[in-house]
Ligand SMILES: Nc1nc2c(ncn2[C@@H]2O[C@H](COP(=O)(O)OP(=O)(O)OP(=O)(O)O)[C@@H](O)[C@H]2O)c(=O)[nH]1
């Protein structure tokens with residue numbers, strides 16, 4: 373799963389990225405690329421499972437953050453104002469400037485609104501271009517897809533009313549539109565990049581609850597040793613880095629769920645799309661598990677914590693056998709039975 377940093381120029385995306393990069397899980401190719409980082413998603417459930425099983429390895433869910441390079445905008449094409457990477461992302465993390473930093477008094481609500489308008493305009497152009505192409509195909513006597521036209525028209529109406537497509541989830545999430553990467557259909561988390569001495573969330577309108585971060589401080593923290601960091605944080609009166617909240621909020625916004633595998637060797641969180649069936653989820657662990665899927669034995673995280681052990685969950689009759697049609701739930705603990 374991939375989250376792209378977005379927002380107006382100089383809102384602090386690259387500064388936040390530098391801070392996040394300090395947390396990257398180093399794995400192979402691209403792990404030193406400053407504009408991308410694979411990160412561990414903080415999840416108390418994983419920590420509790422780990423305390424119960426005392427495994428050799430504990431692995432949290434993972435999410436990639438990218439900071440696309442600022443695009444070279446062409447005057448005659450408004451869609452070039454936004455980096456193309458935003459379309460490919462599963463979700464957006466919109467960074468809003470709420471510091472002066474010599475850039476002028478911040479206007480977070482104004483910036484948030486104008487960025488929203490930019491996204492809407494971008495989608496409107498995508499939709500209109502597609503409709504024009506279909507009209508062209510019709511003129512040439514080609515067969516056209518009425519359903520796609522109807523979906524696009526509904527999108528157009530929504531966008532013309534200056535509303536994001538995520539409020540029209542069934543239309544925007546339709547398989548026929550998925551390939552367009554419509555920006556306002558994507559889940560979004562707003563990060564307010566605050567002045568160093570300010571921990572209050574700015575007012576961004578009634579529907580937006582921003583995560584407050586101070587990117588400049590976080591980026592400085594990221595460069596310190598463990599010891600220096602503790603000292604610096606104490607000086608600033610900080611008990612926790614805001615990065616945990618940024619990562620967790622971004623992950624939670626995605627249309628994804630976490631399920632777990634547990635054992636003495638490893639406790640691990642995995643990510644799958646909401647609505648995934650058991651074999652698909654098993655396939656996230658290993659493709660052989662999907663191919664040779666027989667069934668999964670499933671416990672609910674909550675049951676395990678409340679009853680204290682796997683044996684107690686079994687005894688209470690809360691251990692389920694999940695077949696190929698089982699829809700995986702967030703917090704399921706899985707033992708997959710498969711053959712190869
Ligand atoms: N005071 C202060 N300055 C910041 C903060 N975050 C970023 N800056 C400064 O603001 C300027 C822009 O920050 P960047 O991180 O480059 O912003 P950006 O969003 O990546 O900008 P573009 O990539 O050009 O769109 C830089 O001079 C940063 O040092 C912050 O939290 N506080």
Ligand SMILES: [Mg+2]
Nearest residue numbers: 385386387442
């Ligand atoms: Mg930048």
